[in-house]
Amino acid sequence: MKRIALFWIAVCILFSMPLPSVSAEDAVRIRMASTTSTQNSGLLDVLFPAFEKATGGRIKVDLIAVGTGQALEIAERGDADLVFVHAPELEEEFVKNGFGVNRHPVMHNDFVVLGPASDPAGVKDAHTAIDAFQAIAKQKALFISRGDRSGTHLKELAVWDKAGVNPKGEAWYIEAGSGMAAALRVAEEKRAYTLSDRGTYLNYRTRISLGILFQGDPALYNPYGIMAVNPKRFPHVHYKEAMRFIEWILSPEAQSLIASYQINGEQLFYPDARGN
Amino acid sequence: MNLLCHGVQDAVRLILSLDRSLLDILLLSLRVSCTSVLFGALIGISLGSLVGLRHFPGRDVIITLLNTFMGLPPVAVGLMVYLLLSRSGPFGVLGLLYTPAAMIIAQTLLVTPIIAALTHAAVTGVDPLIGDAAKSLGADSLYQGFAVLRESRYAILAGVIAGFGRAIGEVGAVMIVGGNITGSTRTMTTAMVLETGMGNFELALALGILLLMLAFLVNMGLHLLQGRGY
Amino acid sequence: MMTHALQIQDLRKCYGGLEVLSGCSLEFEAGKVHVLLGPNGVGKTTLLRILNLLEEPTEGVIQFNGFKEDGQDGSLIRREITMVFQRPALFKTTVYRNVAYGLKLRKVSREKIRERVGEVLDLVGMSGCAGREARTLSAGEAQRVALARALAVRPRILFLDEPTANLDPYNARKVEEIILEIKSRDQTTILLATHNLFQAQRISDRVVFLYAGRVVETADTRTFFEHPKEELSRQFIRGEWI
Structure with missing residues (x-):
C-alpha cells in the first residue's frame, strides 16, 4: 500500500514539474486583451507570427480572448498590455478615464442580417438596417439575439433603438445568451432571423441554409480599435513593446495582410489605417 | 449523429497524428489537474480527517461549509482567484495571473472541499472500535488517527478520484485565470471551448473524446489501486 | 502479601x-x-x-x-495494558500486520516482531494464517487474531x-x-x-x-x-x- 501511494505521489510530482519550455525565453511576452470573435476569425493567427518575425522573435504576443466588456475590464485592472476590441464608445470611455493611450482605428468588418430563404418579413427589400429591423418587428418574425452583452449584441440593440422598437420580452424575440456560433445554430434550427458578424457567417456558410438578406449599410460597420494600456497608471506594463505592436499593425505591411485575409474566398476585414 | 461519427473519426486521427501542440495541451491539462489534486489531497485529507476525528467548537460549521463548497461554481472560484492575482489585486505583484500556477491555485480551491468532505464522510464511517483498538494497543492520538485513516483509505481514494474528475473536466476557472493563451495556458477544456466558438464542432468533440480517454486511463490506475481493497 | x-x-x-x-x-x-x-x-x-x-x-x-x-x-x-473487544475490530490488512501493530508502535525490531507474531499466532492456533487478509477470516478466527494482537505486546x-x-x-x-x-x-x-x-x-x-x-x-x-x-x-x- 505504502509503495503504491509513493508511486502515485511520484507520478503527480513528475507531472507538476515545469515542462521544459520550447520557445526561447529571452523573448518579451506582451499580453493583448481582445474579443473571442476576433480570435475566432483566425486573423490573429496570421498577424502574430508575422509580427514576431518582424521583431526577430524578441516580442511574443499572448492573446487573452474574452468578451468585449471583460477585455476592457482586464485592461482597466492592469492585467493586459494592450487592447484590441470593436466597441468604439467603450473604447473612448476607456481612454478618457485614463486607462488607455494611443488609440487608433485598425480595420473594420461588418454585420449582416441573416434569415431563411423564404424571407417572411421581406428583409431583402429593405434599404437600411433600420428598415430591415422594422420589417422583422412588424411581421413578428422570429429573431435570435445573442443576448450576452457582446459587441454584436450591443450593435443589434443600437439598431433596434434607432428603429424605435423595444423587442425585449416579445414572443418573437429570443435571447440565446450564447456565442455567435451557437446563436447561428439556434437561428438555423428555428428558421429565424439574426444579426451576425460576417466572419462567423462565412465560417458557417456551408453548414447552414440561412443566407444574407441584408448588408452594406454603414450603420452595420464594426470598427476595430487598438490602444496601449497607460504606463503612467500601471508602471509594470510592457508599454514600449505594446507600442511596437501598435506601430506595426498600422504599417502598410500589416494593413495589406489584413486586406488579403480571406475565408472561403471572401475578404473579411477592410483596413482603416491606410492614411496613417 | 453524423457529427458524432465525425467527432470519433477526428479523435482517432488526432491521436494518430499527436502533434507537438496537442501534446503540450494534453500535458498541461494533466499537469494542472494532477498538481491541483495533489495539493487538494494534502490539504483536503488533513482537513477532512481533522473534522472527522476531533471534536472542537465550530466543527459543524466547517463540515457544512465543506459540503456547500463541494458545489462551488468554477467560474466563481476563477473570478475570485482572478481578482486576487490581478495586478490591481492583493497578490498582483507576484505576476501569477495567466500562468499555469494561477490555474493550479484555482483548481486546488475547487478540489479541496470535495476531498475534504469525502474524507470526513469516510473517516466518520469507520467503526469507532478501530480507533479504540489502536489506542488499546498503545497508539497516541496521532497514530490512532492514522489507523482510522488507513481503515478508510479506499473511501478517501474515491474522494481523490472525484476531485480529479472535477479538475480535469473543469473549464470555467482555468479559462478566467489562465486566459487560454496559445502555447502556455491552453488546456483540453479551454481548447474545446475555443474550437466550439469557431464552429469546429467535430474537432471540439474529438478533443472531448481524447480528454475522456485520458481521464479513463488515470481513473483506471486509481481504480486498480482501489481494487486491492476488495 | x-x-x-x-x-x-x-x-x-x-x-x-x-x-x-x-x-x-x-x-x-x-x-x-x-x-x-x-x-x-x-x-x-x-x-x-x-x-x-x-x-x-x-x-x-x-x-x-x-x-x-x-x-x-x-x-x-x-x-x-490492553483490551479485546466484543467484536474483533481488526484492521483491514493482513493477519500479520494486525498482530504486529502494537509491536511496531513500540519500535520493536523487525526480527523480534516476526518472532513474537509467530509465537502468539501459534498460541491462538492461527499459525500459517499470517498472510491472510483479516476480512477473509471467520468470526471465531478473527476473534482469536484479535486476542493474538493484544497478547503480542505482553500486557501486564x-x-x-x-x-x-x-x-x-x-x-x-x-x-x-x-x-x-x-x-x-x-x-x-x-x-x-x-x-x-x-x-x-x-x-x-x-x-x-x-x-x-x-x-x-x-x-x-x-x-x-x-x-x-x-x-x-x-x-x-x-x-x-x-
Whole structure:
C-alpha cells in the first residue's frame, strides 16, 4: 500500500514539474486583451507570427480572448498590455478615464442580417438596417439575439433603438445568451432571423441554409480599435513593446495582410489605417 | 449523429497524428489537474480527517461549509482567484495571473472541499472500535488517527478520484485565470471551448473524446489501486 | 502479601444525567483471572473502558500498581495494558500486520516482531494464517487474531469485554483455553466481562458481581457460586433473570 501511494505521489510530482519550455525565453511576452470573435476569425493567427518575425522573435504576443466588456475590464485592472476590441464608445470611455493611450482605428468588418430563404418579413427589400429591423418587428418574425452583452449584441440593440422598437420580452424575440456560433445554430434550427458578424457567417456558410438578406449599410460597420494600456497608471506594463505592436499593425505591411485575409474566398476585414 | 461519427473519426486521427501542440495541451491539462489534486489531497485529507476525528467548537460549521463548497461554481472560484492575482489585486505583484500556477491555485480551491468532505464522510464511517483498538494497543492520538485513516483509505481514494474528475473536466476557472493563451495556458477544456466558438464542432468533440480517454486511463490506475481493497 | 495490579476507589461515570457506574471500589489481584459478572447493561463495558483508559471517569481514583494515573504516567501505563473487544475490530490488512501493530508502535525490531507474531499466532492456533487478509477470516478466527494482537505486546493487564459473546461454542471454548494458558504462562492479570455464568465458573479465580452500576458482591469464584452472600447474586446464579 505504502509503495503504491509513493508511486502515485511520484507520478503527480513528475507531472507538476515545469515542462521544459520550447520557445526561447529571452523573448518579451506582451499580453493583448481582445474579443473571442476576433480570435475566432483566425486573423490573429496570421498577424502574430508575422509580427514576431518582424521583431526577430524578441516580442511574443499572448492573446487573452474574452468578451468585449471583460477585455476592457482586464485592461482597466492592469492585467493586459494592450487592447484590441470593436466597441468604439467603450473604447473612448476607456481612454478618457485614463486607462488607455494611443488609440487608433485598425480595420473594420461588418454585420449582416441573416434569415431563411423564404424571407417572411421581406428583409431583402429593405434599404437600411433600420428598415430591415422594422420589417422583422412588424411581421413578428422570429429573431435570435445573442443576448450576452457582446459587441454584436450591443450593435443589434443600437439598431433596434434607432428603429424605435423595444423587442425585449416579445414572443418573437429570443435571447440565446450564447456565442455567435451557437446563436447561428439556434437561428438555423428555428428558421429565424439574426444579426451576425460576417466572419462567423462565412465560417458557417456551408453548414447552414440561412443566407444574407441584408448588408452594406454603414450603420452595420464594426470598427476595430487598438490602444496601449497607460504606463503612467500601471508602471509594470510592457508599454514600449505594446507600442511596437501598435506601430506595426498600422504599417502598410500589416494593413495589406489584413486586406488579403480571406475565408472561403471572401475578404473579411477592410483596413482603416491606410492614411496613417 | 453524423457529427458524432465525425467527432470519433477526428479523435482517432488526432491521436494518430499527436502533434507537438496537442501534446503540450494534453500535458498541461494533466499537469494542472494532477498538481491541483495533489495539493487538494494534502490539504483536503488533513482537513477532512481533522473534522472527522476531533471534536472542537465550530466543527459543524466547517463540515457544512465543506459540503456547500463541494458545489462551488468554477467560474466563481476563477473570478475570485482572478481578482486576487490581478495586478490591481492583493497578490498582483507576484505576476501569477495567466500562468499555469494561477490555474493550479484555482483548481486546488475547487478540489479541496470535495476531498475534504469525502474524507470526513469516510473517516466518520469507520467503526469507532478501530480507533479504540489502536489506542488499546498503545497508539497516541496521532497514530490512532492514522489507523482510522488507513481503515478508510479506499473511501478517501474515491474522494481523490472525484476531485480529479472535477479538475480535469473543469473549464470555467482555468479559462478566467489562465486566459487560454496559445502555447502556455491552453488546456483540453479551454481548447474545446475555443474550437466550439469557431464552429469546429467535430474537432471540439474529438478533443472531448481524447480528454475522456485520458481521464479513463488515470481513473483506471486509481481504480486498480482501489481494487486491492476488495 | 497480596499484590494488587489495579485498585479503584469510588469510581463514578455519568453520561449526561444518566449514572452508569455509581461508586465502585475494587481491588484486582495480580496474576489472577477476574470476571466482571452481570446481565447486559449493568456497566461492565463502561468499567472496562475506563480501566483501559479509553474513557475518563466522572469521579474516582484508579491506581495501577501504585502509580497514580495522571497525564504523565498515562502513557507508560498505556503500554502495559490492553483490551479485546466484543467484536474483533481488526484492521483491514493482513493477519500479520494486525498482530504486529502494537509491536511496531513500540519500535520493536523487525526480527523480534516476526518472532513474537509467530509465537502468539501459534498460541491462538492461527499459525500459517499470517498472510491472510483479516476480512477473509471467520468470526471465531478473527476473534482469536484479535486476542493474538493484544497478547503480542505482553500486557501486564488484559481486559476482555465479552470476547466470546458472538462466537460458536467451539471457538468460545478455544478462547477460554487461550486465556487460561496465558494466565499460567505469563502471569497476566486478566479482567473479563461476561454475562455467562458457566464461563465465569470455568475460567475465573475471582468474581465481581455487578448490578445497576454497583458492585453487589466480590468473592472467590467457588465461594461466590456455592455460598453467595447477597440475595441478588443468588437470584442471578439460579438463573431467575434469564
